[in-house]
Amino acid sequence: MADSNPRTSTRNWKRRWRILSRVLNERLVVWLLPILVIGTGGLLLLLSHQIDALYREMALQGASLQAHTIEEVRQIYASEVVDRLKKLDIHATHDYASQERAVPLPATLTIEIGERLSKVRAGAHVRLFSEFPFPHRSERKLDLFEQEALTHMRVSTDNTFWRIENYQGRPSIRLALADRMEKQNCVDCHNSHPDSPKRDWKLNDMRGVLEVIRPLDQNVATTHAALLYTINGAVMAYGFGLLGMLLLLQRVHRTSQKLRQTEARTRAIVGNAADGIITFDQHLRIEEFNAAAEAMFGVTAAVVGGQSVMDWIVDGDRRLRDFVYHKLMNDDDSSSGVRDSSEVRVSAKSLLCEVEGRRKDGSTFPMSLSVGIVRWREQMRFTGIVRDLSDQKRTEAALEQERSVIQELMLNLTEAVYIYFKDEQSRFLRVNSALAKKLGVKEPQDAIGKTDQEFFPDDYARHAFRDEL
Structure with missing residues (x-):
């Protein structure tokens, strides 16, 4: 018989996979716990980031809505109020309070709205700043955020610049919105105003920047409370789930240990048995081949694995094939169909006969063959016990x-x-x-x-x- 077999490589890979699976199962409890902990921590971290991003987005939307609302009010005031009052000889000025026939400039109105909002909500501000401030506001110094906002809007078409930072000791969102002169009457007004620092304004020039500052203390507290509630709920859920998983894994581990011990005892018994023991499937492919069988046939289990058991019986004795076929066609444990003769006994449970075995070197020898049936996971397996009858003969x-x-x-x-x-x-x-x-x-x-x-x-x-x- 040849040593090589096309199924040998597949057989070896299956054995390696079984060994790897066994190692993984043995280490499952040790590995799964840190994986679950890391996974839970990662999930909670992701949840925290998602909530943080949500509250940032909500803060940005609120500040943006406030800025655009103030901008719309200012534009309506400029076009629908100031322009009409000019016809009534009522002019707009920054010091309107000291004059009888005067109203505040749109920019002045915006500043005063911001001051009143600051009184209603501490830490909230609405401001206007520009590269070309009016003389009465030229002494105001711009902070780093305002300088960066002007630089950004000067080189970019994006009219919005925002950031969340501590302002006056409180976490706040600062949003800057470009104030561009989109109407000709606005351009004419700034070019003709006696206090205007610049007289060559054009349409869509950025006259200044509207800044909205909103404290996030309450938002942060609400978000943190929601986050804490969510995390506590998630931790409790994962805790109970992890506890249940650990109990289940402990039970599985104990069962696996018992199975491994039983398997080890069985392998020890089979491996040290004096008789040859061969297991094969319903297609007569060899699966197990103990040491006694190796010595009897002069071949290793690695070589015969996957080969047909009929290859090692002289002339492929049909009694074994008939027995397997009979069991597959009549899968029951009844005692019907018993056939006896001087050479063979075939029943619903076993086959006993004498056959001629073939060794690796081609020599033959008489042997007794006893085949029993093992059912495993709804599959039928056959166990053959062989004994060399040469000495007996x-x-x-x-x-x-x-x-x-x-x-x-x-x-x-x-x-x-x-x-x-x-x-x-x-x-x-x-x-x-x-x-x-x-x-x-x-x-x-x-x-x-x-x-x-x-x-x-x-x-x-x-x-x-x-x-x-």
Whole structure:
């Protein structure tokens, strides 16, 4: 038989996968706990980031809505109020409070709205700043955020710049909205105003920036409370889930240990069994091949794995194939269908017969084959126990030869030679023809079971019995 087999590589890979799976199962509890903890921590961290992003987005939307609302009010005031009042000889100025026929400039109105909002909500501000401030506001210094906002809007078409930072010791969102001159009357007003710092304004020029500052203390507190509530709920849920998982894994681990111990004992028994043990599937493919079978056939389990068990039986004895086919077609445990003969016994449970085995080197030997059925996970497996009958056959042949020699001696020796065999009670087991004639019986078998006392005087019989002892 050849050592190589196309199924050997697949068989080896399956064994390696089983070993890897066993190692993974043994380490499952150790590995799964940190994985669950890390996964839970990662999920909570992601949740925290999502909530943080949500509250930032909500803060941005609120500040943006406020800024656009103020901007719309200012534009409506400029176009619908200030322009009409000019016709009534009422002018707009920053110091309108000291004049009778005057109203605040749109920018002044915006600043005063911001001041009133600051009184209603501490920390909230609405401001206007520009690269070209009016003379009465030229002394105001811009902070870093305002400088960055002007730089951003000067080089970008994006009219919005925002950031969340601490402002006056409180977490706040600061949003800057570009104030562009989109109407010609606005451009004309700024170019003609006596206090205007610049007289060459054009449409869509950025006159200044509207800034909205909104404290986030309440938002942060609400968000943190929601986050804490969510985290606590998630931790409790994961805690109970983890506890249940650990209990389940502990139970599975104990069961797995028992199974491994049982498997180890079974493998030890099978591996050290004096008889060869071969397991194969319904397609007669070899799955297990113990050490005794390896020695018997002169081949290793790695080589025969996946091969047909019929390859190792002379002439592919059909009795084994018929037995397997019978079991597949009649999958029950009943005792029906029992067939007996001098060579084979096939029942619903087992097969027992003598076959000729084939070794790796091609030599053959007589062996007994006993096949039983094992059901595992709704699949049928077969276990064959094989025993080398070579020594037994040689012993039987030697005994038969001895019997033939003795028979010839007992039949052909002269009448002067008496041959007999007795048991422990001095009863004849076998006598030759000469002794039968001496005893006075017609045939040698007539003396079987009798003693000397039935043929000779008592003194002679007792003397003969003592000699035999």
